[in-house]
Amino acid sequence: MRRVLCVYNRNRESFLGLRVAPADTWRMRLKGLLGKGALTPGDGIWLVPSCAIHTFGMRFAIDVIYLDSANRVIHLIEHLKPFRISPIRGKCASILEMRARAIYSSNTQIGDELVICAPEEMKEAVERNRPQPAFAEVRE
Numbered sequence: 001m002r003r004v005l006c007v008y009n010r011n012r013e014s015f016l017g018l019r020v021a022p023a024d025t026w027r028m029r030l031k032g033l034l035g036k037g038a039l040t041p042g043d044g045i046w047l048v049p050s051c052a053i054h055t056f057g058m059r060f061a062i063d064v065i066y067l068d069s070a071n072r073v074i075h076l077i078e079h080l081k082p083f084r085i086s087p088i089r090g091k092c093a094s095i096l097e098m099r100a101r102a103i104y105s106s107n108t109q110i111g112d113e114l115v116i117c118a119p120e121e122m123k124e125a126v127e128r129n130r131p132q133p134a135f136a137e138v139r140e
Contacts, residue, residue, distance in 0.1 A: 003021070003022055004118070004119065005020045005116055005117060005118060006018050006020065006115075006116070006117065006119050007044070007096065007114055007116050008116075008125075009107075009112050009113075009114055009115075010112070010114065010115055011111075011113060012108060012109075012112060014105075016044070016065070016098060016103075016106045016114070017042050017043065017044040018042035019042050020043070020044040020046050020096070020116070021044070021046070023046060023047045023048065024046075037059065037060075038099075041099060043098075044099065046095075046096050046097075046116065047094060047095045047096075047097065048093070048094040049093055049094060050092065050094055050095040051090065051092040052085065052086050052087065052088040052089070052092075054084070054085045055085075056082075056083055059082060060082065060100070061079045061080060061082065061100045062079075063076075063077065063078050063079065063080070063097075063098045063099065063101065063102045063103045063104075064077040064086055064097060065095065065096040065103065065114075066095055067095065067096065067114065068093055071094075071113060071115070071116055072111060072113050073108060073113075073114065074091055074110065075110065076103055076108065078101075078103050079100050079101075096114075
């Protein structure tokens, strides 16, 4: 059974994907999204490591999110059409390929921090670095 991950934008408090497949071997990265007819909302692939992608052989546009080693967004491409090559980004550690309009619908921006983990770990991961209120609740 294939692993499935969730991708959460900590800054915007929104999900980018609920069924994201990690592609962390050369064979999985080589195949990528080839052969897929389309992506449904919440689906995607996480290419680790990667600093650029291509969409040769694909039949649909995708959103591309470049991440550094701390999963911070360093570059965004909305609606990358088939038969294109994305730019190379030197500080890029991994790339998320998501359904077109995922960037727009999640309001993801450069500098945002993403949480990428298994669904059962998401609550703990989101809570881990949540800022605490500056003032404790006062009761009279």
